[in-house]
Amino acid sequence: MIVFLLADGMRLDLLRELMAGGRLPNLEALVREGSLCTATSTFPTTTGPAHLPFITGRFAGECEIPGIRWVDKSRGWFSRTYVSLLANGKMDRDLRGDVETVFQHAPSACIFSHITRGARLKVPPFGHFFSHALNTWLEFDSLGMRLTKRCCTKGYALVFTLLSGIDEFSHRYGCRSKQAFAAYQLVDRWVGRLRRYLGALGVEHEIIIASDHGMSDTGVHIDLVGKVRRMGYTTGSYPLSLRKGEVFVAESGNSMAHLYFRDESRAPEVAERLCRLRGVDLVLVRTGGEVEVRRGSESAHITSEGERCRYEATEGDPLGVGEYEGRWMDRDEWHAATLSTEYPDSVVQIAQVFGSRRCGDVVVTARCGYDLRTLEVPEHKASHGSLRREHMLVPVLSTSPLRVRRTTDLYWYMVERLRAWHQQGRGSSCTSSPRESCG
Ligand SMILES: [Zn+2]
Numbered sequence: 213m214i215v216f217l218l219a220d221g222m223r224l225d226l227l228r229e230l231m232a233g234g235r236l237p238n239l240e241a242l243v244r245e246g247s248l249c250t251a252t253s254t255f256p257t258t259t260g261p262a263h264l265p266f267i268t269g270r271f272a273g274e275c276e277i278p279g280i281r282w283v284d285k286s287r288g289w290f291s292r293t294y295v296s297l298l299a300n301g302k303m304d305r306d307l308r309g310d311v312e313t314v315f316q317h318a319p320s321a322c323i324f325s326h327i328t329r330g331a332r333l334k335v336p337p338f339g340h341f342f343s344h345a346l347n348t349w350l351e352f353d354s355l356g357m358r359l360t361k362r363c364c365t366k367g368y369a370l371v372f373t374l375l376s377g378i379d380e381f382s383h384r385y386g387c388r389s390k391q392a393f394a395a396y397q398l399v400d401r402w403v404g405r406l407r408r409y410l411g412a413l414g415v416e417h418e419i420i421i422a423s424d425h426g427m428s429d430t431g432v433h434i435d436l437v438g439k440v441r442r443m444g445y446t447t448g449s450y451p452l453s454l455r456k457g458e459v460f461v462a463e464s465g466n467s468m469a470h471l472y473f474r475d476e477s478r479a480p481e482v483a484e485r486l487c488r489l490r491g492v493d494l495v496l497v498r499t500g501g502e503v504e505v506r507r508g509s510e511s512a513h514i515t516s517e518g519e520r521c522r523y524e525a526t527e528g529d530p531l532g533v534g535e536y537e538g539r540w541m542d543r544d545e546w547h548a549a550t551l552s553t554e555y556p557d558s559v560v561q562i563a564q565v566f567g568s569r570r571c572g573d574v575v576v577t578a579r580c581g582y583d584l585r586t587l588e589v590p591e592h593k594a595s596h597g598s599l600r601r602e603h604m605l606v607p608v609l610s611t612s613p614l615r616v617r618r619t620t621d622l623y624w625y626m627v628e629r630l631r632a633w634h635q636q637g638r639g640s641s642c643t644s645s646p647r648e649s650c651g
């Protein structure tokens with residue numbers, strides 16, 4: 213069986229630092245016996261959308277969930293937020309109908325996951341809302357791990373658990389706060405306990421621990437909604453101003469936002485002004501069948517044909533692509549070409565998010581140290597959502613010698629393992645919806 217622990221917001225550099233300091237002995241032992249590798253996430257690097265690659269093998273835009281808030285202009289400006297007490301089950305419904313999940317390949321248990329399509333056991337994350345109010349994230353993660361341990365002996369081939377403490381405490385107290393570190397240590401203690409428990413029972417298992425995105429500390433809130441309003445436009449936004457306005461601003465992870473225009477001809481002018489704002493990093497604009505990439509005074513265009521993309525610089529080189537500029541390349545080639553830049557996998561990630569009909573006319577990201585929101589209560593001290601490497605690169609730990617490049621690769625790896633599980637004759641009790649792999 214596979215136990216997949218999604219340690220939301222776990223940072224690669226802090227994980228390494230805490231392991232080197234002897235503060236995560238169980239994870240350190242797991243890595244020594246198994247593996248630790250770095251993978252790229254999906255854009256936007258936001259809780260929810262960035263969980264999709266693990267579960268579906270696809271990027272957020274390909275699943276038609278291009279943010280934690282979005283608007284579907286083709287459905288009469290239908291707007292959605294997943295940041296709500298009533299959001300449970302909505303991601304499963306919004307997920308593109310033909311997208312398979314890893315949970316449909318074998319009997320699976322989902323603990324606190326927002327996406328559960330095809331799982332046999334679904335434990336909804338209602339406790340998130342109480343934890344927001346009562347700040348009981350350690351207790352909530354402990355509950356998640358107790359349920360995980362219990363599910364390991366109930367015949368599931370996959371137990372998928374979301375642990376939110378690191379992300380939530382990093383937002384509330386900062387990425388290097390003692391509270392955030394306590395959440396890393398809680399994961400460590402529970403991994404140790406779980407391995408000892410499964411070892412004593414003789415249960416054949418693999419534990420994978422991965423993060424959906426990195427995080428960076430935030431000191432300045434740009435207030436993108438206020439900035440657009442001061443440009444002379446009426447605005448709509450969550451949570452308070454649902455009136456759609458001329459421009460609807462939908463933030464994700466606080467460092468990324470979609471902007472939807474009633475009059476799309478105004479988008480280039482607003483994009484031009486956004487480029488000049490302090491703290492704004494990338495401004496991406498849909499222009500016909502292309503995406504214009506702007507960063508300060510630099511600009512380029514991304515064109516896609518199927519899974520091949522081309523990046524053509526107009527002024528400077530905003531994504532730092534260098535010698536690969538002007539070439540048509542496939543997804544793997546672009547991944548290799550951009551991995552060491554400030555924006556890993558940028559070309560493919562921009563193309564995929566603009567491939568969604570729910571993507572904004574303009575997408576904005578913040579520089580590190582800034583975010584796009586107004587002041588929130590409690591104030592956010594850390595953010596994610598952007599294409600920068602601080603947000604895009606995530607750790608993947610496993611009890612097996614595992615090497616993946618993108619978080620989508622983990623889906624295919626798990627599907628292969630679950631198929632093997634079936635072929636070994638242990639899938640006879642599969643009751644999920646009929647699929648080839650269950651046949
Ligand atoms: Zn997250």
Ligand SMILES: [Zn+2]
Pocket residue numbers: 221259379380383465596
């Ligand atoms: Zn977060």
